[in-house]
Amino acid sequence: MAKSALRVLEIMEFVATCRNGATHSEISLALGIPKSSLTELLRDLQRPGYLQHDRQSGRFSIGPQIMFLTHSYIKNLNIVRVGSPFVHELFLAINEYTTMTIPKGDEVVVVCSETLPSPLSHSLNLGEHLPMLSSAVGRAIVAFMDESEQREIFERFKPINYTPFTQTSLEVIKKDLELTRKTGIADVRDEYRLGIIGLAAPVFNVNGRPIASIGVALPSARKDRAYEENVKKLLLECTASLSRSLGANLTASPPSVFRDTDDTDDVDLETASLRARS
Structure with a gap:
């Protein structure tokens, strides 16, 4: 899978596990994504509504477009x-x-x-x-x-x-x-x-x-x-x-799923993710 696609999934899963959403810095630190790259990815996710941004708190949370995908899945189940x-x-x-x-x-x-x-x-x-x-x-x-x-x-x-x-x-x-x-x-x-x-x-x-x-x-x-x-x-x-x-006991994918061994610019995702959850 393309690196950018993996990053998008990684970001959405991480934000979904944060009860009150996550800031730009928290996402960058937890997932080891350079802030400059993360800014573009977050902007791309906001446009269609997969993520939403609270300007007052600066936190990102799951957007309403996810509900469309969820409804489509359940309807066809x-x-x-x-x-x-x-x-x-x-x-x-x-x-x-x-x-x-x-x-x-x-x-x-x-x-x-x-x-x-x-x-x-x-x-x-x-x-x-x-x-x-x-x-x-x-x-x-x-x-x-x-x-x-x-x-x-x-x-x-x-x-x-x-x-x-x-x-x-x-x-x-x-x-x-x-x-x-x-x-x-x-x-x-x-x-x-x-x-x-x-x-x-x-x-x-x-x-x-x-x-x-x-x-x-x-x-x-x-x-x-x-x-x-x-x-x-x-x-x-x-x-x-x-x-x-059927969706029971859903949990986010382990960080290793998103790890790209060819990515020398990013920190180890598993270590960063564990740091964020500790």
Whole structure:
């Protein structure tokens, strides 16, 4: 990428991480950009509105044009389109039934699935609705909802015995949700389908809200705890990657991304950036 383009991205990311914006001198010092070069770059960023300058304080902050780009990204974001490749990659890694669901009222809806020919392939079809509190894919979402949303779901909960092992005690389910929040994984065994262990993890959006879940179904007859732990690890990696793709937990790129070894005029960016953050 051209040096000037890298500099532009570097400046915008740095300014975005400064709660009250940053002055010309602070940007120059933190990023190791000569003041004369920085002046032109800042002027170029102000013209279309990517940065704005407060003349009174002398501080630069993110401009309104960034909102246009953000809105365009979010408008074109489709959880099925974005999430399907992640579901596929997880399926290839474990060769077990893998699905993605989204919340709808007191249920979750299957929007994507991958499976090998087996009895499991007929258990969950695209568009099928599952109970929010009796399925792993549902509990993975509820566990990370805010308290008011959880309370509404709890108030509407009507226990149904899907199997002899279905948990109908709301207090027990709440304890299970607490464990899910600690581990990141919802683990439901034989509660919705006999013979099936459901493992699921939530997917978060840019606001940190759980907007989907990815689940894996394993035969409960398979007694292999080490294998289950590996599946859980891969599941958490998958949902974390998808969440990042949706904007969750966004952080600025490390300074090394912008480092140009041919730039002898600038100070080491990583050292300067660390100095600015200390």
